[in-house]
Amino acid sequence: MNRDVRELFAARDSGDKTRSYEALVRLFELTEAKVSWAYDVWSTLVADLEHSDLHKRSFAAQMLARMAISDPDGRMLKDFRAVAAVMRDESFVVARHTLQSLWRVGLAGSAQTKLVLKALETRFHDCEGEKNASLVRTDIIKSLRHLSDATNDDGKIAKRAETLMNAEPDEKAQKKQRAAWRNPGR
DSSP: OOHHHHHHHHHHTSSOHHHHHHHHHHHHHHTTSOOTTHHHHHHHHHHHTTOSSHHHHHHHHHHHHHHGGGOTTOHHHHHHHHHHHGGGOSSHHHHHHHHHHGGGGGGGOHHHHHHHHHHHHHHHHHTTTSTTHHHHHHHHHHHHHHHHHHHTOTTHHHHHHHHHHHHOOOHHHHHHHHHHHHOOOO
């Protein structure tokens, strides 16, 4: 790992909110494409998925999802369950950040896409009765849209999203999901 990337990780853990945020943004920018240093931090990030600090858990889940495209050895296939588990974190913010990033794992290949689709569909159904179920389901629809757009999947993901939206019993929530599908934002 080069010195600049090492410094970004150090800044991310520095405790200085401004430096930490700037490092996070830069690391996210770098992981829009494949990076050569993914395995230098992979094990630490997997361990951080269960860290007592919610910021570390959130960062770890988001970075691992982003680095799935930089994983020629297929480590994500083994570690996916641990990453996906953070979608149910005790901190709703951490769970939501993970949920909003998980689709990126699907960019790594068809096996990873299958894992992501199954995890998102399961989460869509499992959140029934939770306090923030409507928000979780809307985030899932957005994630499916992002994955669909990024993978040019010939409408297969769109059909799955349509099935989920049709399963939504709350008409108002279903309307929000359809709007989110049309305009998922960033």
